[in-house]
Amino acid sequence: MGVVGLAEFVAGDPLTRQAVAETRRGIFDAHLHIPSDNGENFQWHLVTRNMPEFVAYLDKCGVRRGVISSSWSNKAQTPEDYRNGNREVAKYVERYKGRFRGSCVITPFRIQEALREIEDCRKQHGFVWLGEFCNYMTGYKYDTPEWAQVMRLAARLNYVVQIHTNTQEMQYLAETFPETTIVFPHLGGSQKEIFARIAIVAQHKNACIDLSGSGIERVGILERAVKEIGAERVLYGSDFTINEPSAVIARVRNAFLTPADREKILFRNVERLLARAG
Ligand SMILES: [Zn+2]
Numbered sequence: 001m002g003v004v005g006l007a008e009f010v011a012g013d014p015l016t017r018q019a020v021a022e023t024r025r026g027i028f029d030a031h032l033h034i035p036s037d038n039g040e041n042f043q044w045h046l047v048t049r050n051m052p053e054f055v056a057y058l059d060k061c062g063v064r065r066g067v068i069s070s071s072w073s074n075k076a077q078t079p080e081d082y083r084n085g086n087r088e089v090a091k092y093v094e095r096y097k098g099r100f101r102g103s104c105v106i107t108p109f110r111i112q113e114a115l116r117e118i119e120d121c122r123k124q125h126g127f128v129w130l131g132e133f134c135n136y137m138t139g140y141k142y143d144t145p146e147w148a149q150v151m152r153l154a155a156r157l158n159y160v161v162q163i164h165t166n167t168q169e170m171q172y173l174a175e176t177f178p179e180t181t182i183v184f185p186h187l188g189g190s191q192k193e194i195f196a197r198i199a200i201v202a203q204h205k206n207a208c209i210d211l212s213g214s215g216i217e218r219v220g221i222l223e224r225a226v227k228e229i230g231a232e233r234v235l236y237g238s239d240f241t242i243n244e245p246s247a248v249i250a251r252v253r254n255a256f257l258t259p260a261d262r263e264k265i266l267f268r269n270v271e272r273l274l275a276r277a278g
Pocket of ligand 1: 031132185239
């Protein structure tokens, strides 16, 4: 994404030179769920109900950019639901020029329609990100022929795929689809789980971890992730509107890491993934 695109993220308002430079180094959240136009919102008790409030809260937290997906798509009961969700993502990417990159979410129940939607999002809307997929929300599995079709199409179209998994699913996906770039959100709950998840990502070059959700609040875990995986495959993500974006940023800022590693985690890694995807 060029300087011009980023500079236009406040529609109509030209930015100062300083603001442009700052935006280019701005924090990039790899894991955002927007409040949907149909009222779907993952936040447990609503305080940011719509896009203007969502964006204002990100401003308050110092998050300048991010990958957005629609909760309407995650909760889809029919292909029409996820198509609507993905179109609202495209609409907001357009409205907040340069601020967000759009992500396509499908459910695999009617697989031909799902595959077509993945193609359409790439060709018509320029999306290069899929997910966050959350199989538990509508009850599907990742170890099926249908899901393998999704993973293979993702690799063919050069998508980054973000998938919520338990540790076993994580191992299976990282191992089975080495051609697909996969971002696994969440470090984990227990110490055992966190260490296992870090080890899986470390062993699979196609895998990255995003820092959203549980685990990041345990001091030292981020340092362990960087030590085992390398700073290149650790991404800042918050899971906002569910979780607090600035809590994760605070841990990254306070962590015993080099300034260069901190920059990689806060924005350079996700920029690299997006640029590589097209
Ligand atoms: Zn999430």
